[in-house]
Each structure stands twice: as structure tokens, then as C-alpha cells.
Amino acid sequence: MAFPEAAIDAISASLAYVEDFLVEDEPLRAARRRGEEVGATPIGPAGGAALRFITAMIGARTVVEVGSGCGVSGIWLLRGMARDAVLTSVDVDHEHQRLAKIAYREAGLGASRTRMIVGRALEVLPRLTDGAYDMVFCDAAKQEYPEYLAAALRLLRPGGVVAFDNALWHHRVADPSRRDAETEAIREVGRLVRDDDRLVPLLLPVGDGLLCAVKRA
Numbered sequence: 001m002a003f004p005e006a007a008i009d010a011i012s013a014s015l016a017y018v019e020d021f022l023v024e025d026e027p028l029r030a031a032r033r034r035g036e037e038v039g040a041t042p043i044g045p046a047g048g049a050a051l052r053f054i055t056a057m058i059g060a061r062t063v064v065e066v067g068s069g070c071g072v073s074g075i076w077l078l079r080g081m082a083r084d085a086v087l088t089s090v091d092v093d094h095e096h097q098r099l100a101k102i103a104y105r106e107a108g109l110g111a112s113r114t115r116m117i118v119g120r121a122l123e124v125l126p127r128l129t130d131g132a133y134d135m136v137f138c139d140a141a142k143q144e145y146p147e148y149l150a151a152a153l154r155l156l157r158p159g160g161v162v163a164f165d166n167a168l169w170h171h172r173v174a175d176p177s178r179r180d181a182e183t184e185a186i187r188e189v190g191r192l193v194r195d196d197d198r199l200v201p202l203l204l205p206v207g208d209g210l211l212c213a214v215k216r217a
């Protein structure tokens, strides 16, 4: 679907309104600043709010996050989870996880709420227990998204949710002339999620795009 120029301005204004609808508090703003400083680009506020909404809606007690960054998405996820629920968060970068731990502490989330694992996602995910997780959130290496989906299908309980940030990848996914490896991998995971009968798919146009799916019971 192509939009006329005037409509594009209106759509941009509406999307900005959505991003600003829920204002982040100081712990989230501080985590976001640190994430941007070290190049661990955080999920946007509306995407974060969607994560919190999903964890609250499904009563998530066990969540795997692939790509801790400096803790923005982790705070949003944990704020929707039960008070004693645990976020397992994986990142290859020690320093990013150190900053994520600071962010959780500043947000009033105790160390018992997180299990932080340093390592490459594709080496760590096979060590986690099958069918034991309510949600898997993916936000690490974009080229690996199809492999994260395969891991998520194994890790999720029936009724669990998988979500991928950057599903629109800075407007490249919708532009057929963009054929770089990251864009292609994100398109591929979109096709895989859409065409898998075991999943109920949804592509949300919040922030840089949040691709979600429920694993059917």
C-alpha cells in the first residue's frame, strides 16, 4: 500500500504520539542513555510498553531475553512479570551486562529477579530447558533471528510468546531494494513466523517494529 505525501506526515505524527504516549521514568531514561552511549540501542518506549503488556497479559514467570543491552527491555519485561518471576538475560558483552545490572538495581529490581548469562546466544540457548519459558524476547544479532526462532519454539511452553525487536529494521524490511544480510534475515523470520501453523503471528508497528507470535497450545 502506498501513501500520498500528506498522509505520510500525518502517519509520522501519529507514530510519534504512540512513542510518547507512555513516558519513561528516570531509571529507564538513565538505562537508555547508557545503552545509546555504548551502542546497545535500546528498544523504543512503545516497544518496551508492548513487552510489559505481553508479560503482564500472559502472567509471565519465566522469560528469556536474547540481547540484554544496558537493561531497557529487561526493565520493561520485568515490570509486567510477577514480583518473584525471573528474567534470564543473555548477552555476549560483559560490559553491557554490567550496565544492565546497574539499570535493574536503579529500577528497584533485586538481583534475585535476573539470571544474567554472558555468552553467544547460539551457544547459550541450547543449554536452557525445553518448554520451560513463558516468553522469549530476541534483540541480539539480526542475522541470527531465524535461529533464535527455532530455539524459541523449543524453549516456549504451549501458549508462550516469542517477540523480535527491529522487525522493520529502520524501514529497510519494507524496501525491496535493501538486500543486506540483516534485512534479509529479518524478512526471513517474518516469513517463518507468518507461515508456521504452530504460531499465531502479529507484526506491531511500534518503534522499529515488534514481531510477535503465540505458540499454539
Ligand SMILES: C[S@@+](CC[C@H](N)C(=O)[O-])C[C@H]1O[C@@H](n2cnc3c(N)ncnc32)[C@H](O)[C@@H]1O
Residues within 6 Å of the ligand: 035, 039, 040, 041, 042, 043, 066, 067, 068, 069, 070, 071, 072, 073, 074, 090, 091, 092, 093, 096, 119, 120, 121, 122, 139, 140, 141, 144
Ligand atoms: C540492540 S542491543 C539490545 C538492547 C536491549 N534489548 C534493550 O532494549 O535495552 C543488542 C545486544 O545484543 C548483544 N549481542 C550481539 N550479538 C550477540 C550474540 N550473538 N549473542 C548474544 N548477544 C549478542 C550486544 O552485545 C548488545 O548488547
